[in-house]
Amino acid sequence: MSDSTKSMARSSAVMATGTIVSRITGIGRDITAAAALGFYLVSDAYSLGNSLPNIVYILIIGGALNAVFIPQLVRHMKDDHDGGRAYSDRLLTLVGVTLLTFSVIAVLCAPLLVSLYTPADYPQNEFDLAVAFARLCLPQIFFYGVYTMLSQVLNARGHFGLPMFAPIANNVIAITTFLLFIFVSGTTAASDGMLTQQQILILGIGTTLGVIAQSVILIPVLIRHGHTYKPRFDWRGAGLGKAGSLAMWTIALVLVNQATNIVVTRLAAQANVNAAAEGATAAGLTTYQKAHLVFMLPHSVITISIITAMLPSLSRLAHAGRFHDVGREVSSTMRIIVAVIAPIAAVLFVLGADMAVLLFGYGAATPEQASIMGQIVSVFMIGLVPFTLFYVILRGFYALEDTKTPFFITVGFSLAWMVMAIPLFTVVKGGGQQVASLALTYGLSYWIGMAIAWWFLARRLGGMRSGATAWALIRIFTAALLALAAMIVARWLLGSQGYNPGLTSRGNVLIDVAVLAPIGMVVYVISAYFLRVHELHAAISLVRKKVLRKA
Numbered sequence: 001m002s003d004s005t006k007s008m009a010r011s012s013a014v015m016a017t018g019t020i021v022s023r024i025t026g027i028g029r030d031i032t033a034a035a036a037l038g039f040y041l042v043s044d045a046y047s048l049g050n051s052l053p054n055i056v057y058i059l060i061i062g063g064a065l066n067a068v069f070i071p072q073l074v075r076h077m078k079d080d081h082d083g084g085r086a087y088s089d090r091l092l093t094l095v096g097v098t099l100l101t102f103s104v105i106a107v108l109c110a111p112l113l114v115s116l117y118t119p120a121d122y123p124q125n126e127f128d129l130a131v132a133f134a135r136l137c138l139p140q141i142f143f144y145g146v147y148t149m150l151s152q153v154l155n156a157r158g159h160f161g162l163p164m165f166a167p168i169a170n171n172v173i174a175i176t177t178f179l180l181f182i183f184v185s186g187t188t189a190a191s192d193g194m195l196t197q198q199q200i201l202i203l204g205i206g207t208t209l210g211v212i213a214q215s216v217i218l219i220p221v222l223i224r225h226g227h228t229y230k231p232r233f234d235w236r237g238a239g240l241g242k243a244g245s246l247a248m249w250t251i252a253l254v255l256v257n258q259a260t261n262i263v264v265t266r267l268a269a270q271a272n273v274n275a276a277a278e279g280a281t282a283a284g285l286t287t288y289q290k291a292h293l294v295f296m297l298p299h300s301v302i303t304i305s306i307i308t309a310m311l312p313s314l315s316r317l318a319h320a321g322r323f324h325d326v327g328r329e330v331s332s333t334m335r336i337i338v339a340v341i342a343p344i345a346a347v348l349f350v351l352g353a354d355m356a357v358l359l360f361g362y363g364a365a366t367p368e369q370a371s372i373m374g375q376i377v378s379v380f381m382i383g384l385v386p387f388t389l390f391y392v393i394l395r396g397f398y399a400l401e402d403t404k405t406p407f408f409i410t411v412g413f414s415l416a417w418m419v420m421a422i423p424l425f426t427v428v429k430g431g432g433q434q435v436a437s438l439a440l441t442y443g444l445s446y447w448i449g450m451a452i453a454w455w456f457l458a459r460r461l462g463g464m465r466s467g468a469t470a471w472a473l474i475r476i477f478t479a480a481l482l483a484l485a486a487m488i489v490a491r492w493l494l495g496s497q498g499y500n501p502g503l504t505s506r507g508n509v510l511i512d513v514a515v516l517a518p519i520g521m522v523v524y525v526i527s528a529y530f531l532r533v534h535e536l537h538a539a540i541s542l543v544r545k546k547v548l549r550k551a
Contacts, residue, residue, distance in 0.1 A: 020301055021165065021168055022165065022167045022168050022171065023297055023300060023301055025167075025168050025171035025172060025175070026167070026171050026293075026297075027297075027359065028171065028175050029171045029174045029175050029178070030290055030293060030359075030360070031359055031360060031362070032174075032175050032178035032179055032182075033174075033178050034290070034360040034362070034363070034364070034365040034370070035178070035182060035187065035362045035363030035364060035365060036178040036179075036181045036182050036185075036187070036190070036363060036364060037178075037189075037190040037286070037364055037365075038187075038190045038191060038282065038363070038364035038365040038366070038369060039272075039282045039283060039284070039286050039287050039290075039365055039369040039370075039372075039373065040190045040191055040193070040272075040282050040364070041123065041126045041193065041272055041273070041276060041282070041284070042126065042129065042189070042190040042193055042194075042195060043190055043286040043364075044126065044130075044268075044269055044272050044284050044285040044286050045126040045127075045129040045130040045133060046129075046130075046133050046203060046286075047285050047286045047289050048114065048117055048118070048130045048133070048134070048265070048269070048285060049114070049129075049130045049131070049132070049133025049134040049136070049137050049204070050133060050137050050207055051265075051289070052106070052110075052113050052114070052117070052134050052137065052138060053106075053137050053138050053139075053140035053141045053144065053211075054140075054144060055117075055258060055261065056102065056106050056113070056138070056141050057099070057140075057141045057144040057145060058254055058257075058258070059254055059255070059258050088153050089230050089231070091149070092149050092150075092153070092231075093231045095145050095149050096142070096145065096146065096149075098145075099141055099142045099144075099145035099146075100142050102141060103138060103139050103141040103142045106138045106141060107135055107138045107139065110131050110134040110135045110138060111131050113134060113138075114127060114130045114131050114134055115127075116262060117262055117265045117266060117269070118130065118265075118266060118269050119266050119267075119269055119270040119273065121270075121273060122269060122270075122273065123273070125193065125194070129195060129200070132200050132204070133200065133203065133204050135204075136200070136201070136203075136204025136205060136207075136208060137204055137207055137208055139208060140207075140208050140211040140212075143211045143212050143214070143215040143216075144211065144215070146215040146216070146218075147166065147211075147214050147215035147218065150215070150218040150219065150221075150222055151166075151218065153222065154218070154221065154222060166214045166215075166217050166218055167214050169210070169213040169214055169217055170210035170211055170213060170214035171210070172210075173206065173209055173210035173213055174206065174207060174210045176206070177202060177203060177206025177207060177209075177210070178203075178206075180202055180206065181199060181202050181203055181206075182363065184198070184199065184202065185199050187363040187364040188364070189364075190364045191364060252407050253403070253406055253407040253410050256407070256410050256411050256414050257410065257414065259414070260414040260417060260418065263418060263421075263422070264288075264421070264438055265285060267421070267422075267425050267434070267438060268284050268285040268287075268288040268289075268434075268435060268438060269284055269285045270284075270434075271283060271284045271285075271287075271288075271425075271430055271431055271432075271434035271435050272284020272285060272286075272287075272431065273430075274429075274430025274431060274434065275430045275431030275432075277430065278429070278430050278431070280429070280430055280431040280432070281366070281368045281369055281372055281431060281432065282369055282431070283369065283372045283373070283376075283431040283432040283435050284431070284435065287369070287372060287373045287376060287432070287435050288376065288435050288438060288439070290360070290373055291373050291374075291376035291377045291380055291435075291439065292380065292439075294348070294352075294356075294377045294380075295377060295380035295381070295383075295384060295387075298340075298341055298344045298345075298384065299341070299384070299387065299388055299391070302337060302340050302341060303337050303341070303388050303391055303392070307333070307391065307392060307395050313329065314326055314329060314330070314395065314396065314399035317329065317399070318399045318400045318401070323400075323460075323461045323462060324461070324462065324463070326396060326399060326400070326461055327396075327457075327458070327461035327462070327463055327464040327465065328464075328465065330392060330393065330395075330396040330457070330461075330464060331464045331465045331466075331468070331469045333392055334389055334392050334393075334469060334473075335469055335472045335473065335476075335535040336535045337388055337392065338385055338388060338389065338473060338476055338535075339476050339528070339533055339535035339536040340536075341384060341385060341388050342385055342476050342477060342479070342480035342524075343479075343480050343483055343520065343521060343524040344384075345381040345384040345385060345480065346381075346480045346481070346483045346484040346487070346520055346524065347483075347487070347516075347517050347520045347521065348377055348378065348381050348384075349378050349381040349382075349484060350378070350484060350487040350488060350491065350516060350520065351487075351512065351513055351516055351517060352374040352375060352376075352377035352378035352381070353371045353374035353375050353377075353378065354374065354509045354512045354513050355374060355377075355513060356370045356371060356373045356374025356375075356377060357370045357371050357374060357506065357509050358506060358509055358510060358513065360373060360374075361506075367506075372431070372432040372435075375432065375436065376432070376435050376436055376439050379436050379439040379440050379443070380439045380442070380443060381443075382440065382443035382444070383439075383442055383443020383444070383445075383446045383447070384443075385477075386443070386446040386447045386449070386450040387443075387446045387450075389450045389454070390413075390446055390449050390450040390453055393450065393453040393454055393457050394406050394409075394453060396457050396461070397453075397457060397460075400460065402460070405456055405460070406453070409449060409452055409453050409456065410449070412448070412449065412452060413445050413446070413448065413449030413452075414445075416444075416445045416448050416449070417441055417442060417445035420441040420444060420445065421437065421438055421441040421442075424437040424440070424441060425437050425438065454466070472533070472534075472535060475528075475531040475532065475533050476528070476533055476535070476536075478527070478531060479524050479527035479528040479531055479533060480524060482523055482524070482527045483519075483520040483521070483523040483524035483527065484520070486519055486520060486523040487516045487517075487519055487520040487523075490515065490516050490519050491512065491516060494511065494512065494515065494516075
């Protein structure tokens with residue numbers, strides 16, 4: 001293992017520990033949210049209102065911060081006489097002023113934003129409710145920016161772990177908020193379809209307080225590491241222009257993503273309206289979002305932890321013109337990550353519905369609603385591996401300060417998704433089937449986008465060891481498919497013995513999870529050993545030597 005890979009492993013271990021704790025509390029947040037609001041139209045209104053701050057933030061500047069400014073921070077830390085301190089302060093000031101301005105504008109334009117993301121026949125009561133939640137939540141835009149910028153400054157200075165722990169505070173406050181809502185309102189408010197002003201304020205203010213806590217908690221951390229922020233408005237001629245020009249393509253990319261997101265959000269909201277009209281089990285925007293969050297869980301714990309630690313190193317290699325080494329690092333990272341991601345995808349593909357019933361089928365959420373959500377998780381797993389590879393490959397482009405190519409690749413991906421998603425959505429039944437159609441076409445589109453992105457990056461770098469990487473991925477996929485087959489056979493055998501999983505008995509569902517998940521993982525490890533998946537050994541060594549030691 002190279003020195004840069006060892007350094008990446010050490011940083012990733014700390015980050016993974018914080019991310020795991022954060023994701024555990026995040027699951028607790030989702031469980032309490034489902035118990036408080038279920039998957040009804042009222043829940044969709046809250047989900048939309050609470051999603052808008054993140055959507056607007058990413059649309060304005062969030063994507064550019066993640067993709068462009070870390071490489072620029074690394075460069076200025078290396079080249080500037082003050083270690084990039086003045087550049088960081090100017091960037092923090094510029095981003096803060098921009099986001100504060102847009103936060104105020106967004107609150108004033110809340111009805112327009114909600115109308116953009118809801119179908120024409122969206123019920124008026126739920127529309128008004130979504131607007132009320134949006135007005136309470138949209139100030140989060142500014143604090144999302146504060147958290148991201150402070151995290152990026154810490155990351156660029158080699159402090160990766162602490163920003164991963166900050167979301168824990170957000171999750172704890174959110175859990176408290178949902179528990180307070182249940183205490184005040186019980187678990188029938190969402191199914192009744194009406195919320196009082198007090199209930200709206202509890203949810204909206206509590207959610208926003210969590211985001212505020214997540215951001216301000218990093219301020220003393222930054223001070224402790226020797227960076228005292230001083231507002232600077234001397235932006236002209238300070239090197240921000242290059243970052244801005246690079247960011248333009250990233251902003252264009254975000255615009256494409258958000259145009260796609262508008263379509264998907266409207267369709268998911270429409271699915272629940274259709275389900276209500278057909279008398280089917282509620283499933284819509286909240287179902288899609290929570291299933292997507294579960295889909296993102298392994299990606300967040302594994303992929304982001306490694307990539308965030310890898311990106312500064314990639315930027316330094318690219319800055320030095322060592323493109324061959326960039327390709328080697330990207331290729332190695334792809335194989336190691338997929339060796340861990342693939343078996344998780346297999347387990348969740350088989351056990352998605354079971355796990356969802358165990359975790360989300362309480363309070364306002366019925367087991368039937370939770371089961372549908374879990375089925376959507378299983379469908380999402382079709383796209384987990386290509387999504388992960390796509391994410392890694394794009395970071396290779398960003399390290400090269402190439403934001404133009406990812407834009408055109410994303411346009412192709414988005415068009416492919418919409419071409420498949422919209423026709424399929426119109427021919428299936430409302431509710432769960434329509435949400436599943438969105439998840440299926442999402443995964444298929446990432447297979448297309450990943451292949452295109454891989455080809456372009458390999459050409460740009462003059463090679464990425466694509467043959468060796470593809471052969472390693474084939475062996476990993478084979479091991480994962482064997483694990484999936486073993487779980488399916490084991491489920492059939494359990495069913496023949498009277499342990500067929502069903503919504504009427506959580507005990508049977510628990511047996512499925514307790515038996516099938518270990519079988520799948522054991523079969524995968526054994527298969528990987530015989531197929532000589534060396535990347536799995538590297539990943540296990542990383543966990544044993546780094547994560548467990550630091551946990």
